[in-house]
Amino acid sequence: MKNKDQLRKKFLTLRKKKYFEVSIKKFDKLINYITKRNKTKKKLLIGLYYPSNYEFNILKLISKFKNSKTILLLPKILEGNFMKFVEWRKKDILTVNKFGIPEPFEIKKKNYLPDIVIVPLVAFDNYKNRLGYGKGFYDRYLFKLIKLNKKIETIGVGFSFQKYKKIPTSNFDFKLNNIYTEKGFMK
Numbered sequence: 001m002k003n004k005d006q007l008r009k010k011f012l013t014l015r016k017k018k019y020f021e022v023s024i025k026k027f028d029k030l031i032n033y034i035t036k037r038n039k040t041k042k043k044l045l046i047g048l049y050y051p052s053n054y055e056f057n058i059l060k061l062i063s064k065f066k067n068s069k070t071i072l073l074l075p076k077i078l079e080g081n082f083m084k085f086v087e088w089r090k091k092d093i094l095t096v097n098k099f100g101i102p103e104p105f106e107i108k109k110k111n112y113l114p115d116i117v118i119v120p121l122v123a124f125d126n127y128k129n130r131l132g133y134g135k136g137f138y139d140r141y142l143f144k145l146i147k148l149n150k151k152i153e154t155i156g157v158g159f160s161f162q163k164y165k166k167i168p169t170s171n172f173d174f175k176l177n178n179i180y181t182e183k184g185f186m187k
Contacts, residue, residue, distance in 0.1 A: 011123040019054040031064045047073045047085045047114035050102045116153045128176045129167040142174040
């Protein structure tokens, strides 16, 4: 079995080679799922990510959640390799963090706890395990968040070719609720 670093290298190369733009139509199942599951909420807080490094481009979701009920959030990297989610609108100024990823330019923006977190991934398996970039940002954040909000929903998003038979895991790895690809939800 390959270790995480070997898998990360393999799937980052594969993602760069096989990347393609996903049409807005391919997001319909994800949008319907989120909408139906959360129709009774007065405010819906959705944690997104800003795609970089050939990640699945989820920015098309923004246009589908343009109502006053939904607050879109992006992660912001903090000291000590922690992160938080802050409110973000499409026209807000972004700054590039130390990893080259755009994030909100924060001027005393409110910190939010998302109801749903759309999580980027390098690879995933049938058991809803995710392989990330190896810094543990999402794992630490999601373990902390689940203690504060047991009903949090985590949805990993990636291409179907990023699936691997079994990702090696440890107690520090957060298992996702769902995985979504251009083919729909993983069964």
